[in-house]
Amino acid sequence: MSGTFVGMPAFPPPVYPAFPVAAHEAVNNQTLRGNLRHATHTIRAKRAKAVAELSDWAALREAGKQIKDHTLRHLDRYLLQLEESVTAAGGIVHWAADADEANRIVTQLVQETGESEVVKVKSMATQEIGLNEALEAAGIRAYETDLAELIVQLGKDRPSHILVPAIHRNRGEIREIFVREMSEWGRPAPEGLTDSPAELAEAARLHLREKFLRAKVGISGANFMVADTGTLVVVESEGNGRMCLTLPETLISVVGIEKIVPTWQDLEVFLQTLPRSSTAERMNPYTSTWTGTTDGDGPRTFHLVLLDNGRTDTLADEVGRQALRCIRCSACLNVCPVYERAGGHAYGSVYPGPIGAILSPQLRGTASEIDASLPYASSLCGACYEVCPVAIDIPEVLVHLRERVVEGGPVTREGNKVVLQPAKGHAAERAAMRAARWTFTHPGALRTGQRLASRTRRFHPRTLPGPGKAWSGTRDLPAVPAEPFRDWWQRTNGGKDEAK
Amino acid sequence: MSSRERILGRVERALADVPRDDTPYDQAFARGYLREHGDRSVEQTVELLAENLADYRAIVHRTDPEELPYLIMRLLAQRGPQYVLVPPGLPPEWMSAADPTRVHDRAVSTPHELDKVESVVTGCAIAIAETGTIVLDGGPDQGRRRITLVPDHHICVVRVPDQVVSSVPQALQRLDPTRPLTWISGPSATSDIELDRVEGVHGPRTLEVVLVSGQASAEVNS
Numbered sequence: 001m002s003g004t005f006v007g008m009p010a011f012p013p014p015v016y017p018a019f020p021v022a023a024h025e026a027v028n029n030q031t032l033r034g035n036l037r038h039a040t041h042t043i044r045a046k047r048a049k050a051v052a053e054l055s056d057w058a059a060l061r062e063a064g065k066q067i068k069d070h071t072l073r074h075l076d077r078y079l080l081q082l083e084e085s086v087t088a089a090g091g092i093v094h095w096a097a098d099a100d101e102a103n104r105i106v107t108q109l110v111q112e113t114g115e116s117e118v119v120k121v122k123s124m125a126t127q128e129i130g131l132n133e134a135l136e137a138a139g140i141r142a143y144e145t146d147l148a149e150l151i152v153q154l155g156k157d158r159p160s161h162i163l164v165p166a167i168h169r170n171r172g173e174i175r176e177i178f179v180r181e182m183s184e185w186g187r188p189a190p191e192g193l194t195d196s197p198a199e200l201a202e203a204a205r206l207h208l209r210e211k212f213l214r215a216k217v218g219i220s221g222a223n224f225m226v227a228d229t230g231t232l233v234v235v236e237s238e239g240n241g242r243m244c245l246t247l248p249e250t251l252i253s254v255v256g257i258e259k260i261v262p263t264w265q266d267l268e269v270f271l272q273t274l275p276r277s278s279t280a281e282r283m284n285p286y287t288s289t290w291t292g293t294t295d296g297d298g299p300r301t302f303h304l305v306l307l308d309n310g311r312t313d314t315l316a317d318e319v320g321r322q323a324l325r326c327i328r329c330s331a332c333l334n335v336c337p338v339y340e341r342a343g344g345h346a347y348g349s350v351y352p353g354p355i356g357a358i359l360s361p362q363l364r365g366t367a368s369e370i371d372a373s374l375p376y377a378s379s380l381c382g383a384c385y386e387v388c389p390v391a392i393d394i395p396e397v398l399v400h401l402r403e404r405v406v407e408g409g410p411v412t413r414e415g416n417k418v419v420l421q422p423a424k425g426h427a428a429e430r431a432a433m434r435a436a437r438w439t440f441t442h443p444g445a446l447r448t449g450q451r452l453a454s455r456t457r458r459f460h461p462r463t464l465p466g467p468g469k470a471w472s473g474t475r476d477l478p479a480v481p482a483e484p485f486r487d488w489w490q491r492t493n494g495g496k497d498e499a500k
Numbered sequence: 501m502s503s504r505e506r507i508l509g510r511v512e513r514a515l516a517d518v519p520r521d522d523t524p525y526d527q528a529f530a531r532g533y534l535r536e537h538g539d540r541s542v543e544q545t546v547e548l549l550a551e552n553l554a555d556y557r558a559i560v561h562r563t564d565p566e567e568l569p570y571l572i573m574r575l576l577a578q579r580g581p582q583y584v585l586v587p588p589g590l591p592p593e594w595m596s597a598a599d600p601t602r603v604h605d606r607a608v609s610t611p612h613e614l615d616k617v618e619s620v621v622t623g624c625a626i627a628i629a630e631t632g633t634i635v636l637d638g639g640p641d642q643g644r645r646r647i648t649l650v651p652d653h654h655i656c657v658v659r660v661p662d663q664v665v666s667s668v669p670q671a672l673q674r675l676d677p678t679r680p681l682t683w684i685s686g687p688s689a690t691s692d693i694e695l696d697r698v699e700g701v702h703g704p705r706t707l708e709v710v711l712v713s714g715q716a717s718a719e720v721n722s
Contacts, residue, residue, distance in 0.1 A: 039695040059532040066529035073518045076511040089678070095504040147701065148692035164692050171693055197693040201701050208702065213611040213650075229677040239649060239688035239703025246645040246680075247611050257507065262525055264677045268669040269533070279691050282552065283631035283668075286703060287683035288645075294680050297644040308503075312510035318517055415510040 016348025018373040023342035032343050035170045040334045046280035047331060047387070053282070054272065064269045065391040068325035071227075071260050072315060078227040078260045079306065085230030089292025091302040096254075098309050098414070103134035105305055106219065106252055110140050113250050115216045121234060121244045122146035123221030124162060124328055125254045125307055127350040128363075131219070142219070143185075143211050145240035147204050154181040160344025160352060162330040163278050168343055171195040182207050208240065218244035218299065222255045223327065224270060225304075228263045231291045232304070235274060235284050245288050251299035256307050258315075258324040270327060273389035277329035310363030316412035319400040323358045325390040330355075332384035332394065338377055347374065354384035358397040365413055366405050372423050375401035406430060428467035450484035457482065536666035537630055545629045546660045550711060552632025556686030557699050558707040564714040568657070572621060573597040575655055575708055581618035585647050589640020590621060594657065605643040614646060619653040620704075625681075627658045627709075628671045632686065634658060634709060635671060637679040645682055654704040656684075660711045 016022065026032060051057050071078055083093045096102035110118055118135065120126065120142050132142040132153075144153045151166035152159050155177040159165030166174065175195040182189045187207045193199055220241070224233040232253060234241045245251060261267065275284045293302050315321050333339045333353030344352035348370035349360040357378055361371040375398050384394040404411065406429055408422040422430065439446050453460075457480045464472040483491075492498045501509075540548065550560045563571045576584060576598050584600040595602060603617055623641030624634045634656050636642045648654050658664065665671050675681060688703030699705065 035694070043691075043695045054537060056533040056537070059534075063529055063531055063533055070523070070525065070528040073515060073522055075515070076508050079508065079511070095502070095507050097503045097506050101503060145702075146692070147690050151692070164695055166692060167695065174693060197696060197698040198700065200693055201690055201698050205701055209615070212702070213615055226677065231677045237688065238690045238692075238701035240701070242645065242649050242682065243702055246649060257511075265669075265672060268672045271672075272668050279697075281556070281685070281697075283628075283633050283683065283685040285556070285685050285687070285689045287681075289677065289681040289683075291678050291680070294638065297638055297680055298646075306507070308507045308510065312507060312514050315511065316514035321514075412510075412514065415506065415513070 015368070016370040018369040019342075019346055019348070019377045020373060022346035022348065022370075023338075023377070026343045026346050027341050029343075031170070031173075032168055033341060035168055036340055036343055038170075039164070039167050040340050043280055043334045047277065047334065050276040050280040050282065054276070057273075060269055060273050061389055061391055064273055064327075064389055065325060067261060067266050067269060068327075068390055069322075071262055072258065072321060072324055075257065075260070075315065078262060079257060081227040082225055082230060082260055083306075085228060086225075086292060086304055087230075089230045091230065091292045091304050094303060094305045096305055096307050096309070099129035102129050102254055102305055102307050102309065103131055106131060106254060107134055107138045107140065109250070109252055109303055110135065110217055111138065113217055115140070117141040117143065117211075117215070118217040118219050119143050119145050119211055119215040119244045119248065120149075121218070121220040121236070121241045122149050122165075123219070123254065124350060125221045125256050126219065127159060129254070129307065129309060131254065143208070145208050145212070145244060146236075147201065147238060147240075150204055150208070151177060154178065154185065158345055159350055161333055162328050162351065162353070162355075163333075164330075168345070171197060171200065174200055178203050178207075186210060208243075212240075212243040212247055215244070215248045217250045217252065218248035220244055220251065220253045222253050222259060223274065224267060225255055225260050226262075226264050226267065227260050229291055231264065231289050233267065233271075234288045235271075236287075237279065237285045239286055242286055242288055245290065246298045248299055250301045250303070252303045252305065254305045254307055256309075257311050258326075270389075274327055274329055277327075277331040277387070277389040310365075312415060313365075313412045314359075314362040317362065317400075320358065320362050320397050322392050323355070323362060323397060325392055326355050326359065327390060328355075329389055331387040331389065335383040335387050336378075337381065337383070338379060342377070347377065349374075354378060354394045354398075355392070358392075358394055358401060361401055361405075365411070366401070366420070366423070372405050372425075375399075375405060432468075447484070447486065451487070453480045454482055454484055534667075535669050540629075540666070542661045545666050546664055546711065546713075548666075549627055549629035549632065549658075549660075549664055552629065553634075553686070553709050554632075556632055556689075558632070558686050558709050560709050560711065562711045562713065565712060568594055568710065568712055569597040571710060572655060572657075573599065575710075576600055576619060576621075579619055579653055579706075581653065583617045583619075585614075585617045585620040585643075585651060587622055587641055587643025587647065590623065591641065594621065605647050611646065611650060614650040617651050619655065620647050620651045621655045621657070622648055623657050623659075624663065626671055626674055627660075627664050628666070628668060629664055630667045633671075634684050635675060636682045636684065637675060638681075639679075645680055648682065648684075649703055652704055653706045653708075655708045655710060657710045657712055660713045 148166040161167040178189040222232040339353040347356045357374045366372045406426045408420040625637035687707045688701045
C-alpha cells in the first residue's frame with residue numbers, strides 16, 4: 001500500500017522550529033502570503049456584516065463568556081453530570097488523561113468492531129492527539145471527509161487553520177493535489193477537472209461517497225456537550241458530518257473536557273455566535289445533535305471519549321484558564337496581522353493563530369522552543385480579543401505567558417505542581433528589566449543618565465550592540481530628545497513659559 | 501487510580517481558588533440578549549423565513565393544502581426521479597398526485613440502496629425565520645436522519661405559520677433534545693476553498709422548501 005502517510009507524523013512527535021524561524025521562512029513564500037491575504041480578507045468583511053445583523057451581539061458575547069466561565073469553575077460537577085446523562089441515553093463514556101491514552105482507547109474500540117477503516121468528521125481534538133497516525137500504526141486507515149482535511153490528507157500536508165485547514169492552498173494547488181493523489185486513496189479525480197471550486201467540491205463528493213456508504217465506524221469530535229441532557233452537537237457545512245454521524249454502526253466521539261455547557265438552553269447563545277464568527281453565516285448548513293443512541297436511527301453503539309491532555313493544567317492557571325472558553329470559531333486567526341503573514345504552519349501546532357499562541361503553550365507546556373516562542377508571536381494589537389465571541393482576552397494571556405517564560409515560576413504539568421526555571425534565551429531581557437527597575441527607583445541616577453543620553457545623542461548607534469542586536473534588528477531605536485522632559489518641564493514652568 | 505479519578509482529581513485541584521459557595525447556575529449569568537430580533541407580524545416572520553432560505557440557495561415555494569399535492573407532483577416531474585423516498589408518517593394526500601414509485605423509509609436497508617433513490621419528501625419539526633433554518637426531529641413525517649441526507653433532492657414541507665419560530669432561542673425551547681435533530685440551512689455547502697462559499701457537497705444539492713399556509717393543516721395532520 002502506498003500513500004500510507006496520514007496527516008502529521010506523530011511517531012515520534014514532530015519537533016518544530018521556534019516561531020520566528022518558521023515565520024521568517026513563511027513570509028518569503030509569495031504564494032502562501034497571497035493565498036492567506038485573499039482568504040482572510042474575504043472572511044473578515046463577511047464576518048463583520050453577519051455580526052452587525054444582531055443588535056444584541058455584545059450581550060450574546062458576554063453571556064457566552066459567563067456560561068463558559070461558570071462551567072469551567074464547576075467542571076468536575078458538570079463532567080459527572082454529563083457522564084450520567086450520556087450513559088442514561090445509551091452511550092458509553094471513557095476518560096483519557098492524555099493523548100496516548102485516548103489513542104489507545106479509540107484504537108481498541110475500532111479493533112473490537114473488526115473493521116480496518118474509519119471515516120472521520122473534522123475534529124481538532126483528534127488532530128491534537130495524532131489519532132490518525134496511531135490508527136495507522138495499528139493497521140487502521142482513517143479517511144478524513146471534510147473537504148479541507150481531505151486536501152491536507154491527500155497533499156501529505158499539515159493543517160494551517162482551525163476552520164479551513166487547507167487555507168494555505170489556492171484552487172490551482174487543490175486541483176493539482178486531487179488529480180495527482182485521489183487515485184491512490186480510492187476513486188480518481190474526474191477527467192478534465194478544472195480549478196473551479198464547484199468542480200473541486202464535486203470531485204470530493206464523488207471520491208468520498210463510496211467511503212461513506214460502506215463505513216461501519218465513524219469518528220468525530222463535538223462542538224458542544226450538554227451536561228443536563230447528554231446531548232452532543234456537531235456544527236458543519238458539507239454534510240460529511242451527517243454522513244459520519246448517521247450511517248456507520250459505531251460512532252466514537254473524542255471531545256475535550258472543556259466543551260461542556262450546562263443546559264440545552266445555553267446552546268441558544270453559541271448557535272448564534274459560532275456560525276457568524278466562523279464562516280460568517282447566519283447559520284451553518286448543517287447542525288446535528290444526538291443524545292446517546294436512537295433505536296433504528298443512526299449508530300447502534302456510541303462511545304464518548306473525554307479528553308484531558310493538558311486541559312486541567314490550563315485550568316489550574318487563573319489567568320490562562322480563559323483560553324478554555326474557546327469554541328474554535330477561528331475569527332481570531334482571520335483578523336490577526338501576524339497570522340495573515342506567517343501562516344498557520346509557523347505556529348507548530350494544530351491550533352495556530354492568536355488562540356494557538358495561548359493554547360499550545362498551556363496544553364503542552366513551554367519546554368520546547370516552539371512553545372516558549374509562541375507567546376511572542378503577536379504584536380498585542382488586540383484585534384483577536386475584539387472579535388472573540390467568548391471574549392477571551394488573548395493579549396492578557398500572551399503577556400502572562402511571556403512573564404512565565406522569562407521569569408519562570410509555579411505551573412501545573414500533568415496534574416502536578418512544578419516550578420519552572422526562567423528560560424535561557426531571555427537573560428538580556430531580564431538584565432535590562434532589572435536595570436530599568438533600579439534606574440526608575442533612583443531619580444538622581446535617572447536624571448544624570450537622561451542628561452548624559454541627551455548630550456551624546458549625536459553618537460548613538462542605530463542598532464544596539466551585543467545581546468540587544470536581535471531586538472533592534474526589527475525595531476528602530478527611539479530618538480533621544482535634545483533635552484530630557486523633566487528638565488524641559490522645570491525650565492518652562494510646566495510648559496507655561498514655552499512661548500518665551 | 502483510574503483516569504476518571506485522575507482527571508476529576510486534577511480538576512478539583514485546579515479549581516482550588518474557586519470558593520465552594522461560588523454563584524450557582526441560576527444566578528451565574530444575565531441572559532441580557534434578545535429572545536428574538538426585531539418586531540414582526542406573523543406574516544412578516546414567514547416572509548423573513550422565505551427570504552433567508554432563498555438567501556442560502558434553498559428553492560422556496562408557497563402554496564395551500566389543496567394545491568400541495570399538485571405542486572409536489574410538478575417538483576418531482578421536473579427532476580424526473582424513478583423513485584421517491586417517503587417517511588412512514590407522511591400524510592398520504594401530499595403524494596396523491598405524484599408519479600414516481602414511492603419507497604418507504606424502512607424498506608431501504610443499506611446506504612447503498614438509499615444512494616439509488618434520487619428524491620425525498622418530508623415534513624419538518626419547526627423552521628427558524630431569522631436564520632433560514634428547517635429542523636428535522638425524526639418525527640413520523642420526517643423519518644430517519646439518513647433519508648434526508650443521501651438522496652440528492654430534498655423537498656421539505658413547512659406548515660406556516662404554525663411551525664415557524666422567529667429565532668434560535670425560541671427554536672431550542674420548542675425542540676426535544678432527546679430526539680436526534682438535524683438543522684438544515686440551505687443545501688450542503690463548503691467554504692474550504694479560499695474561504696468562499698460553494699453550494700453542493702455531500703448532502704442534498706437541491707433543497708426545495710414548500711411553505712404551506714391555510715387552516716387545513718389540521719386536516720392534513722389527521
